[in-house]
Amino acid sequence: MCSFQHSRAFFFLSIVVFALTSYINSQPEPIYNYHYCSVGLGSLEQANDDYLSNLTVLLDSLSSKASQNYSFYKAISNNTGIYGLFLCRGDVSQYTCQICVSYVSNYIKTRCPGKSAIAWYNECMLRYSDINSFGVPQTEPHVFMWNAQNNITAPEEPNFGALGLMNNLRDKVLATEMLFKAGNMSVGNGNGFRYGLVQCTRDINSTQCGNCLQILIEKVQDCCQGRTEFRIISPSCFLRYANYSLIQEASAPVLPPLPSPLPGKGNERNLTQIAIIVTTVIILILVVSLCIFLKVRKRKPKDYFQELNVKSLQFDFGTIIIATNNFSEANKLGKGGFGAVYKGKLSNGQETAVKRLSMNSRQGDLEFKNEVLLVAKLQHRNLIRLLGFCIEGNERLLIYEFVPNISLDHFIFDPTKRAQLGWERRYQIIRGIARGILYLHEDSRLRIIHRDLKASNILLDAEMTPKISDFGMAKLFVPDQTEGSTNRIVGTYGYMAPEYVMTGQFSVKSDVFSFGVLILEIVSGRKITCVHNGEDREYLLSYAWKNWMEGTATNLIDPTLRDSQITEIMRCIHTGLLCVQKQPVARPNMTPIVAMINSDSITLPVPTQPADFTQSDVVSDTPLQQDIGSHVTTYELSITELYPR
Incomplete structure (x- = not known):
């Protein structure tokens, strides 16, 4: 059944699916202008579940009326005290009106959880409230909008007669049943034409419409003097002015053609054929769906984490x-x-x-x-x-x-604030980061490679407890996986292990390298990118290694820590150098690293030279994204983590 041998049927199905997809994707999306929530429209109370349930019924009703070729409609939700209406612009097609009202009906609740709201789009507006304002013209709240670019007229010819055109359209709209009017006027001195349109909601009468528009026209001088394009929108009326035509062609959309019926019995035969085709398509869709489901289910790898109840x-x-x-x-x-x-x-x-x-x-x-x-x-x-x-x-x-003390880099790299971090605090931070990485690598059910450990991604709570954040570049490994590869290198120069930068290879040892850099930064108070030594600028790892080899590693210690536990500090420097060794196999895992940091009874091995970066290789705390050669797929999960600053 699932052998996929019926190639013709599936070819036909693919054409049908492609046609349907193309048609759906071609539907226009309304253009957003502005929205207000509970400002001058109704009570400021939070909507409860009953209110939201009744509001859904009301919005569904409005959307339904738009699909029945209404361009304006007002309704009350089952006498529950929710009043709503929509108005489509007078020049748009009924189809565009349907799309807009349906879109706004779904959108507005997500933006406004209160009991009243109004949303304006290019093609329609929709509002609802727990207060009955039907028949009452409202110009509050109102919004001024204009195009900021190329939109200022010459000072001696402000507006090119915008007020005259708006007043003329206001007088004419009063005689229209739709309370909508568009027009244009010629501008002297060879400046072409200017265009305008005005419209009111049809719950108010023509006199009220004229008064509503008059209020907006009077505001033109306050907001839009000298602008060649602007609009003013309000709950009951709006106006628009531009140097190009504003009228849309109110034409129906072009729908996919149906088979032409034949006269006589052929007509019945054609309908039968259509029914057979539709039935066949439905059956094929069900068959394909079932086969895909069974195939995916059969090939599904072992799930290393069950979906918890969230x-x-x-x-x-x-x-x-x-x-x-x-x-x-x-x-x-x-x-x-x-x-x-x-x-x-x-x-x-x-x-x-x-x-x-x-x-x-x-x-x-x-x-x-x-x-x-x-x-x-x-x-x-x-x-x-x-x-x-x-x-x-x-x-x-x-x-x-929420963590109030921002991130580690705001302290250790600040000449004033780093004095607040004595050695006990820094030692606590180093140990806390180590425990967090150990949890990610070994102690959690999932093995996670962070890939972007750096000072700015270590947040500090009120007690200065470190919190690893920003998992946006993390990779998820299954428990028995030890390394992976990618052709897209992401991270921050200086903190990235050399094998990752050069070949895209990453593993738990990549995070170990980054942690080693962090240790040296915390101890020295200096950024990985460079060390100031008189007029010289030197890469921190090179500086640390040179002093280690010369027996002057104390030069690396932040001067504010001179009276601290020198033995603990030197042990941390030693551990940091072990973490940043060039070869991944030479770097220890997090379990022995935690032991090295916490115990002075463990003998530390002699470190080898760290990765050989030159100053030109290092960019100051700059996130890197680059593509390299081959790509080996790994089981990965992208995570976006919060970084509250």
């Missing part, structure tokens, strides 16, 4: 909105490759760091799920802790513990 970690979107003050700029901690990070405070007083994946993030649902499952299993006091996650519509949020 339902208890799921946060309600409304809770995060409140915790972050609706993702306010004041709460923004920073922005990474997959989205922004915000400080939040839960109802129980716990502070959090919330990573909000951007809408156009390359991280999909599967990767997000894998990240939650993996990071949730990594429970160790020296790893950043995942508190939970949130999925709501297009929103994907990761909630982590």
Whole structure:
């Protein structure tokens, strides 16, 4: 059954699937303008589950009416006190209207968890509220919008008569049933034409529409004097002005052609053929799906981690909105490759760091799920802790513990702040990082190679306990796997092991190399990239090795640590040099490294020369992405970890 011998059937199926996919992908996406949540539209209360359930019914109703060729519709959700309406722009096709209303209906709840909201798009607007404002013209809130580029007229000819055109359209719209009017005017001195359009929601009458537009027109002088393109939008009316035509052709979309019916019995025969084809396609889809399922199930490798129950970690979107003050700029901690990070405070007083994946993030649902499952299993006091996650519509949020002391590099590389880190603190940080790496390599059920250990990825909590963060470049190994290879080198120069930089080979020894660099940085207070020695600039590993060989390793110690335990410091320098040896086989694993750091009774082997980097090879703390020769596939899982700054 699953031998895939029916090539013609599958060829036909592939054509059908390709046609359907092409058609679906060709659907236009509405152009976003602006949205407001509960500002001047209704109560500021948080929507409860019952309200959200009734709101879903209302939005489904609005979307349904758009699909029935309504360009405007207002509704109340089953007498539950939720009022909603949508309005499509008067010049767009009914098909475009349907697409826009359906899109906004799905979008608006994810952005506004309260009891009222309004969203404006190029093609339509939609609003809802727990207050009945039908028939009441509203110009608040209103939004000014303009194109910042090439949008200023000559001072002596401001607007080219924008006010005149807007007033003319306002007078004409009052006589239209749709409360929509577009037009243009000629501009003197060979400057061509200017175009405008105005529209009102049809829950208000023509007189109210005129008054609403008049208020917006009066605001033109305040916001848009001298601009050749602008728009002002409000809940009950809007206007637009530009130096190009604003009218869209209200034509229906071109749908895939259906077979032409033949007269007489041929018509019935044709319908029968269509029914047979459709049935065959459905059966083939089911057969292919079943075969793929069985094939994948049969080939599925041993799963080295079972999917834990993470339902208890799921946060309600409304809770995060409140915790972050609706993702306010004041709460923004920073922005990474997959989205922004915000400080939040839960109802129980716990502070959090919330990573909000951007809408156009390359991280999909599967990767997000894998990240939650993996990071949730990594429970160790020296790893950043995942508190939970949130999925709501297009929103994907990761909630982590908040660490107030930022990262290690803010202390050890700062001439003033590094004095706050005496040797006891630094020794505690070194041991904590070692324990965290040991957990990743040996003690957790999953073997994880971090690949980007560096000072800026070591976060410090209130007690200065180190927390390894930023697993965005990590690789997941199955328990019996010892090394892997990649053709895409990612990481930070200076911290990367030489075999990884040159050939793409990585293993637990890659992290050991990075840890050795960290030890030398923490002891010296100097960056890996260079050491200032008078006018000379020297690579830290070369500097450390030269002083080690000359018996002057104390030159490497931060001057602020002169009165500290010199024996412990020298032992850490010795361990660091063992970690950065050129050959991976010469570097110890994390288990003996932890023992070396914590015990003075273990005899340390003599280190060999570290990797031979020249100054030109080293770029200051610069993340690297490069492609090299061959590629060997490894079992890997990409993780995006939070780095709250």
